Amino acid sequence: MERSPRIPRHVAVVMDGNGRWAKNRYMPRFFGHKAGVDTLIRAIDLFADRGVEYLTVFAFSSENWKRPADEVSGLFGLVLVAASKYLEAMVSKGVRIRVIGNREGVSEQLQDAWMRAEQATAHNDRITVLVAFNFGGRWDVVQACRHALASGCSPEDITEESFARTLTLSEVPDPDLFIRTGGEMRLSNFLLWQAAYAELYFTNCLWPDFGAEEIDLALASFAARDRRFGGAESWSHGPDATG
Numbered sequence: 547m548e549r550s551p552r553i554p555r556h557v558a559v560v561m562d563g564n565g566r567w568a569k570n571r572y573m574p575r576f577f578g579h580k581a582g583v584d585t586l587i588r589a590i591d592l593f594a595d596r597g598v599e600y601l602t603v604f605a606f607s608s609e610n611w612k613r614p615a616d617e618v619s620g621l622f623g624l625v626l627v628a629a630s631k632y633l634e635a636m637v638s639k640g641v642r643i644r645v646i647g648n649r650e651g652v653s654e655q656l657q658d659a660w661m662r663a664e665q666a667t668a669h670n671d672r673i674t675v676l677v678a679f680n681f682g683g684r685w686d687v688v689q690a691c692r693h694a695l696a697s698g699c700s701p702e703d704i705t706e707e708s709f710a711r712t713l714t715l716s717e718v719p720d721p722d723l724f725i726r727t728g729g730e731m732r733l734s735n736f737l738l739w740q741a742a743y744a745e746l747y748f749t750n751c752l753w754p755d756f757g758a759e760e761i762d763l764a765l766a767s768f769a770a771r772d773r774r775f776g777g778a779e780s781w782s783h784g785p786d787a788t789g
């Protein structure tokens with residue numbers, strides 16, 4: 547069956563608002579992050595049911611190291627626990643997990659847990675979830691430049707296509723829809739290169755409250771957009787799209 551271009555193949559999400567959600571309940575920030583993990587697990591299923599093929603989530607940014615040490619270690623601990631607690635469910639629900647980002651500063655224990663999650667879900671194809679952890683859009687561009695220089699590229703060898711192949715998400719289509727919850731309207735150094743033609747969607751909804759209704763509002767907003775990719779024709783499928 548031909549897929550409708552009005553359903554995004556790839557959705558990227560900045561899951562903002564966990565801290566405020568917890569504060570509204572007179573609870574510590576960690577409580578909000580914990581609720582955020584549960585919301586993510588539900589959201590994976592909801593996006594998959596609606597035909598989204600790739601979901602990239604900003605779990606920890608290169609800049610999140612600036613947060614208090616106990617919040618950073620709390621987030622690392624949550625992700626470590628989630629990597630085993632939900633693994634069986636992810637395997638049985640057909641979810642493929644991939645972790646992207648800078649491995650520097652990430653404990654071996656966490657890296658091992660990710661490797662296990664990636665291996666256990668490698669053959670799933672209902673939806674691919676890309677967990678951006680210690681990730682930054684600028685870091686991604688810099689690592690791609692380093693890669694190009696190290697491989698002896700000359701300036702004329704570098705084209706948008708060849709450069710994009712060395713970026714972290716090279717084998718994934720660019721995000722069609724970029725969602726940020728929590729009311730702020732910025733990209734915060736997430737997928738800078740890849741989001742060049744993404745439709746942006748901002749909502750005041752705090753991440754732990756981002757359920758089916760909110761997902762449907764975001765997808766309806768996307769479906770109503772007039773995408774031209776810099777050209778004159780509406781709803782051209784873009785360079786990466788198939789079908």
Ligand code: FPP
Pocket residue numbers: 561562563564565566567575579582583586604605606610624625628629677728
């Ligand atoms: C932003 O809210 C949220 C984060 C920095 C962390 C998001 C991470 C998760 C939801 C966990 C992901 C888990 C897995 C297993 C991948 P904030 O703290 O900035 O909220 P605030 O703006 O209200 O303070």
